[in-house]
Each structure stands twice: as C-alpha cells, then as structure tokens.
Amino acid sequence: MSYNLLKGKKGIIFGALNEMSIAWKVAELAVEEGAEIVLTNTPVSIRMGTIDELAKKCNAHVIAADATNPEDLENLYKESMELLGGPVDFILHSIGMSPNVRKGNSYDELNYEYLKKTLDVSAISFHKVIQKAKEMDVVAEYGSIVALSYAAAQRTMYEYNDMADAKAMLESIARSFGYIYGREKSVRVNTISQSPTMTTAGSGVKGFDKLIDFSERMSPLGNASAQECANYCITLFSDLTRKVTMQNLFHDGGFSNMGMSYRAMQQYNKSFDEKCDCK
Template identity: 70%
Template sequence: MSYNLLAGKKGIIFGALNEQSIAWRVAERAVEEGAEIILTNTAVAVRMGQLNELGEKLGAKVVPADATKEEELEVVFQEAIKTFGKVDFVLHSIGMSPNVRKGRSYDDLDYKMLQTTLDISAVSFHKMLQVAKRLDAIAEGGSVVALTYIAAQRTFVGYGDMADAKSLLESIARSFGYIYGREKGVRINTVSQSPTVTTAGSGVKGMSDLLDFAEDLSPLGNADANDCADYCITLFSDLTRKITMQNLFNDGGFSSMGMSLDAIEVFSKGRDAHK
C-alpha cells in the first residue's frame, strides 16, 4: 500500500546490488511512495549485480561510483543536481569486511584489511556527507539514513571488525548530524536492523544461528528487509522532521530484551543435554 509519503521528493540510494539487498527494497518503496531516485554502487557491482535491471524497472538512472573515492561521489551528487536539483534524501547501505570474509578472528585481524573495512563501511559515510555538504546537494529539511547493526553496542561472535565499523558509522551520524542540522537543516540518522539475509550478511559466521536466536528473543520477531524499507521511508518523509542524530532500532524489540521464555527453554534443553 502506498501513502504518497515521498510524493515529489528526489533521492539517492547507495548500495543496492540484487534483490537480497535492503537498499534494493528501499529503492522500490521510495518509488512506490512517489519519489524519483538515482541508484549507485561500484562499477564492479553494477556489472556483476542486477542494478541496471532495477534502474529499468524503476525508471531510475544508475551512476557507478566507489563511495570511498571523493571524486566519484562528486560525480553522483553532481548528476543528481543536474537531474533533480537538490535531493531530499540519501540512503547509505554500504558495508564489507575482508577480515570477516576470510574468517579472520577479531584477535587475529589483518590491519590492512581492517583499514579497508573501516573505509568502505564507515568512512565512506563521512565522505558522502562531506561531498554532499560541499556541493550543497541536499535540500533544507532533507534526510540521510545509514544502515547499522546492534553489534556496535554489544558483542556478537563472528561479526568481527564490522562491529568497529558500525560504531564509527553511528558516531559519524551524530557528529555530522549536529553540523548539517545546524547549518542546513539536514537530518542524519542510523537504522539498526535485525540480522537480515543479504549478500554482505551471509559472510558473517553463524548468520543462520544468529537469525534464529534473534527471532526467538524478539517479541515481534525479526524485522525483514521490507520492514526496514518501510522504516527508512518514514525517515525520508516529512513526518520525521525533528528526528536527527539518532540510532533507531528496527529489530522487533530485540535491543530491549534480556532473556525470553523461548530462549530460556532452548538454553535449558541444551544445558541438560550436556550434563
């Protein structure tokens, strides 16, 4: 169902790769709600993924760009300005850890790969915001959302250095949110999503078990990619004009739970089986 929440608005979606991507669903929902968008990902991702197909489906331009490179980010925002004028919303859905992909434990990190993790998953967010502000590419009252995960606050086995990256990402949202809000009225928030099966998430060790654990612990169950897209749409809309610098949990209540009855029963059965 469409509520026309983004009627007349223009936006940029960073990070859609294929139908598993949360950014893919955000893009679809944004257009359903009346927005016009530009899609962007790295040139390799555009070639190897299905972004061009999504662009054709949504009538959206696809602009290849590496978000870790300021000059390529400038191309994206300049293209948006040329096409739309200033944009009203931006989604940052970018994250990757070579250490996690290669199974390196947190106490045995390759530091060059750690730098890559931080640059892609967090510093790219600062670069994106800095380029957008320098070009004055986001309209007054605009909204920027980045996707994160609760491992920024709590330890989850297998999430490795991505937890550090998400912590930095959330800090950037607060620090830049103050400046961008004060000077341009632009809101910046992060959405902490339930564990979700995506191309990036599938590289996390024990993802299937983590999904099951979160599902059992959360009173409303896990939020899926569609739920996340709906939440992002509300944050892009004028209904959330005074929300900024926040880390907002979209996780079925997981972040507020200590222990659930289902989880206790599973734990007890496992403990009893090992006695």
C-alpha cells in the first residue's frame, strides 16, 4: 500500500547490489512512494550484481561511482541533477566492506592496510558523499541523508571486527556533519542502526547466522527485516521527519535496550546440559 510519502521527490541510492541488499528494498519502496531515483555503485559491483534489473523495475538510471573517489562523486552528482532536473531530496548511503573480515583476520591481529580500506569504504566515504554534496549544493532544503549502521558501534559483537570501528566513525560523521549541514542548508543527516540482516556483506561476517539468532531471541519485537528497514528509511526521507537530524536511530526490535531476555536465558540454560570449554 502506497502513502505517496515521497511524491515529487528525487533521490540517489548508494549500494544496491542484489535482492539481498537493504538499498535494493529502499529503492523499490521509494519509487512506490512516488520518488524518482538514481542508483549508483562501484563499477565492479555493478558487474557482479544485478542492479540493472532493479533499474529497469524502478525506471531509474544507473551511474557507476566509487564513493571513496571525490571525482566520481562529482560526476555522479552532476549527471544525477541533469537527469532528475535539479537538486535531490534524499541520499541513502548503504556501503560497507572489510578486507580483514573477508580474510578472517581477528581484531587483535588486524592488517592495518586493510583497516584503512575498511574505514575509507565503510565510513570516510560517507563524509566524502556529504562533503561533495554540500560543495555542489546537491541536496534541497530540508533534504535527508541517511546511512546504515549497526549496534556494534556501541557494543562489542563477536567477530564483527574492524567494521565496528567503521560504524562508530560513521555515526560520528552523521553528528558532526549534521550540525554543519543543518545550520547552513537545513539538510538532515541521520544513521539507522539496523538489526543484523543477511545481506551479501553481512553474510561474510563469521558466525553471522548465530548473531541473527541471538538478536532474534533478545529483541522483544524480533529482528527488523530488510523490508522493514526500507519502510523506516522512507519515513526519514519524507517531510514527516523534517526536524530529525544528527541522530543514530535504533531499528532493531528493542535489542539495543535489552540486557537479557527470557528466550535468550532459556537457550543459555540449555548450554549447561553439555560441557562447554569455551572462553
């Protein structure tokens, strides 16, 4: 059911790769709610994924751009404004990658060159996206910029590794840039701390399926799905949230405020039925 929340609005969505991507769900729903969009990802991701299918479904253009490259961003924004007929009303940053996670390096044995790549792709790219948008006056007044985060920015999560550092930086960028962009251009900047979601990137984290199960047992409302995250993103793109900025908004079924749930305690107690030598 459409509410026309984004009727007449225009946006740019970073990071849709395939149907597992949260950005994919956001793109579909944004168009359903009346928006015109441009899709973007790196050239290699466009070749590896199925974004062209999404573009056809959404009647959207795909523009290749590496969000870590300011020149690519400048070209992306210039082409997008030409295609859409002016400034955009929303931008979604759904980008994350850790070579250390992919290589199986533990947090106490990080490869620092890989760490630099993690931070650049997963967090500093958000600063670059906003900085170039502000410089080129890409986002309309009371427009909305949203990035996807995770509770590992505040809490230690087993094997989430240096992506936790990246998410903490991502949220800090939203606060710092949110103040400046809001003060000068009335543009909102927020992050959504989503439940663990089985995306292509998330599936690369060791034990991610168990993390999803744990979160499901801990959260009174259960995990938020990718589609539900898309719903939340749409509200932040809409005029209903014109005064919401510089926030990290938890969208996790209540997980972030839980200590121990009944379901998780039941499962924990079962572990005593067998000898466990875990540390």
